[in-house]
Amino acid sequence: KQEVTQIPAALSVPEGENLVLNCSFTDSAIYNLQWFRQDPGKGLTSLLLIQSSQREQTSGRLNASLDKSSGRSTLYIAASQPGDSATYLCAVMEYGNKLVFGAGTILRVKS
Amino acid sequence: EPEVTQTPSHQVTQMGQEVILRCVPISNHLYFYWYRQILGQKVEFLVSFYNNEISEKSEIFDDQFSVERPDGSNFTLKIRSTKLEDSAMYFCASKGLAGIQETQYFGPGTRLLVL
Numbered sequence: 001k002q003e004v005t006q007i008p009a010a011l012s013v014p015e016g017e018n019l020v021l022n023c024s025f026t027d028s029a030i031y032n033l034q035w036f037r038q039d040p041g042k043g044l045t046s047l048l049l050i051q052s053s054q055r056e057q058t059s060g061r062l063n064a065s066l067d068k069s070s071g072r073s074t075l076y077i078a079a080s081q082p083g084d085s086a087t088y089l090c091a092v093m094e095y096g097n098k099l100v101f102g103a104g105t106i107l108r109v110k111s
Numbered sequence: 112e113p114e115v116t117q118t119p120s121h122q123v124t125q126m127g128q129e130v131i132l133r134c135v136p137i138s139n140h141l142y143f144y145w146y147r148q149i150l151g152q153k154v155e156f157l158v159s160f161y162n163n164e165i166s167e168k169s170e171i172f173d174d175q176f177s178v179e180r181p182d183g184s185n186f187t188l189k190i191r192s193t194k195l196e197d198s199a200m201y202f203c204a205s206k207g208l209a210g211i212q213e214t215q216y217f218g219p220g221t222r223l224l225v226l
Binding site: 031032034036041042043044045046049051089091093096097098099100101102103104 | 142144146152153154155156159161166167169202213214215216217218219220222
């Protein structure tokens with residue numbers, strides 16, 4: 001059974017710092033991996049999707065990498081801002097369509 | 112920009128009552144999903160729906176749950192007889208075809224409280 005783990009569980013950084021969020025998964029037979037942002041009491045906003053054949057994806061200040069063979073992904077956020085404060089969720093899509101989520105990293109960027 | 116919408120945003124119900132949660136997926140999407148998130152826990156997959164039938168369901172999705180696409184736009188989740196442990200945020204999601212449209216887009220959720 002696929003298990004997704006995110007480290008750290010929480011992170012507090014000063015504004016302007018670059019940071020890395022980590023995600024690991026136990027079964028490398030995935031179709032793709034998505035990173036989401038969740039604001040308190042709100043829905044999930046898709047940030048980046050990496051297909052299993054890709055190594056990384058970039059969107060603005062965000063860069064996500066995928067090492068499928070080792071079961072790891074990282075989300076790099078450059079020049080963090082207070083508006084980046086949220087919970088970041090990693091999810092893998094297994095063959096069959098469903099997403100399996102990690103518990104998330106709660107990020108706080110202090111101004 | 113197209114988005115997934117869900118109604119109601121909040122629902123309070125008594126144990127044993129039936130509830131129907133409604134979703135309007137993005138209009139040209141073909142795959143539809145329900146997930147739930149119990150407070151403080153991970154987002155969990157419930158069911159996926161394609162071509163007017165369930166394509167996959169989790170162990171959580173027992174006989175008390177059902178899904179329907181009654182017309183060309185709505186996608187509903189029905190819980191026949193709610194239990195206290197059904198209290199959660201329920202998210203609907205949709206996605207288009209394969210390739211670059213693999214991203215699942217989520218709605219804002221319905222917070223269900225069963226008393």
